[in-house]
Amino acid sequence: MEPQLQASGNNITRRAFLGFFALGGIISLLTKRLRIERKQRPAMFWKRRDG
Amino acid sequence: MSKRVLCELCPTECQLDNYQIGGCRTRINKDGVLLSLVYGKPCAVAVDPIEKKPFFHFLPATTAFSIATAGCVLGCKFCQNWQISQANPEETRNQDLPPEDVVRQAAYYGCRSITYTYTEPTVFYEYMFDTARIARKMNIRNTMHSCGYIKEKPLRLLAKYLDAADIDLKAFTEDFYSRICGGRLKPVLDSLVALKQEGVWLEITNLVIPTLNDDMKTIREMCRWIVKNLGPEVPIHFSRFFPHYRLKDLPPTPPETVLLARNTALEAGIKYAYIGNVRGEAENTYCPQCRKLLIERIGYMVNQNRLNNGRCKTCGTTVAGVWQ
Numbered sequence: 001m002e003p004q005l006q007a008s009g010n011n012i013t014r015r016a017f018l019g020f021f022a023l024g025g026i027i028s029l030l031t032k033r034l035r036i037e038r039k040q041r042p043a044m045f046w047k048r049r050d051g
Numbered sequence: 052m053s054k055r056v057l058c059e060l061c062p063t064e065c066q067l068d069n070y071q072i073g074g075c076r077t078r079i080n081k082d083g084v085l086l087s088l089v090y091g092k093p094c095a096v097a098v099d100p101i102e103k104k105p106f107f108h109f110l111p112a113t114t115a116f117s118i119a120t121a122g123c124v125l126g127c128k129f130c131q132n133w134q135i136s137q138a139n140p141e142e143t144r145n146q147d148l149p150p151e152d153v154v155r156q157a158a159y160y161g162c163r164s165i166t167y168t169y170t171e172p173t174v175f176y177e178y179m180f181d182t183a184r185i186a187r188k189m190n191i192r193n194t195m196h197s198c199g200y201i202k203e204k205p206l207r208l209l210a211k212y213l214d215a216a217d218i219d220l221k222a223f224t225e226d227f228y229s230r231i232c233g234g235r236l237k238p239v240l241d242s243l244v245a246l247k248q249e250g251v252w253l254e255i256t257n258l259v260i261p262t263l264n265d266d267m268k269t270i271r272e273m274c275r276w277i278v279k280n281l282g283p284e285v286p287i288h289f290s291r292f293f294p295h296y297r298l299k300d301l302p303p304t305p306p307e308t309v310l311l312a313r314n315t316a317l318e319a320g321i322k323y324a325y326i327g328n329v330r331g332e333a334e335n336t337y338c339p340q341c342r343k344l345l346i347e348r349i350g351y352m353v354n355q356n357r358l359n360n361g362r363c364k365t366c367g368t369t370v371a372g373v374w375q
């Protein structure tokens with residue numbers, strides 16, 4: 001019997017692949033946004049100059 | 052409504068229009084809110100001997116977890132770290148290291164203290180402040196090496212979490228601060244007094260630069276001011292200058308000059324005066340009473356420490372400092 005390189009049960013459909021790809025992109029964008037927000041912490045000593 | 056803001060952190064007091072960045076390169080006015088661009092983004096992280104800061108009377112022979120971000124409130128022409136201090140945050144290679152991770156790493160490496168150093172810690176004030184608060188809870192000391200160019204209110208707030216400060220007193224003339232550093236002397240002197248009043252352990256570093264601030268008369272005047280306003284027990288380090296950044300046309304300071312500066316300080320009444328960037332006996336700590344050797348150093352290495360609970364073993368004189 002020929003050895004199987006990949007179990008047939010693990011095959012992924014194109015639809016599922018695209019779904020995972022999109023999910024990864026969304027999570028990456030969200031964490032990047034979080035990182036940027038954390039980087040730009042409001043300063044402690046300043047005031048508005050009106051006028 | 053105007054979106055202009057006034058930064059009240061350092062005496063420069065930058066007034067920033069929308070999307071304008073401050074002179075320190077680390078603060079931006081974004082839609083009327085001043086934001087730090089370097090929070091949790093150190094460009095230098097290292098474990099150093101505390102003697103490198105230099106602190107000679109603060110937990111000798113221990114290590115300090117040292118961090119810095121890009122930027123500086125001054126623009127000294129002789130800066131030894133100009134590659135990061137005179138750079139924008141996006142020009143340096145930064146790590147992602149939030150305050151809790153700084154403290155965690157300091158504990159992991161067995162550091163007794165965290166030092167905010169290399170560039171000017173005032174520019175990453177919020178990062179330093181949050182880290183210092185967590186470190187205090189974890190029984191890790193906080194120290195900084197600063198130029199002292201910071202306004203009184205933020206300094207006094209920070210001092211509540213600060214155990215020691217090494218302040219660069221770069222010279223004792225307004226002219227030097229104005230021409231060479233782009234700042235003023237008076238706010239630095241005010242910071243020294245404020246730190247002393249807040250009970251922060253204080254050491255002073257003076258980089259002696261040939262022709263610019265090596266006049267012994269001015270050094271004597273500076274030391275007398277220190278004795279009068281801060282007390283004779285504040286250690287002072289006279290460091291040897293090497294040509295850097297925009298002062299490459301000057302020669303290195305002759306070792307004799309820093310030794311002369313040290314002797315001038317001792318004559319003016321300072322009890323503990325040291326030399327930096329020069330090897331020699333003037334790196335050691337001697338008892339101010341019996342003159343016996345107490346701490347022997349070679350560079351950043353402590354060879355022997357003969358202090359007994361902060362006292363001279365021979366005559367019992369108390370030596371000022373934080374020893375444990």
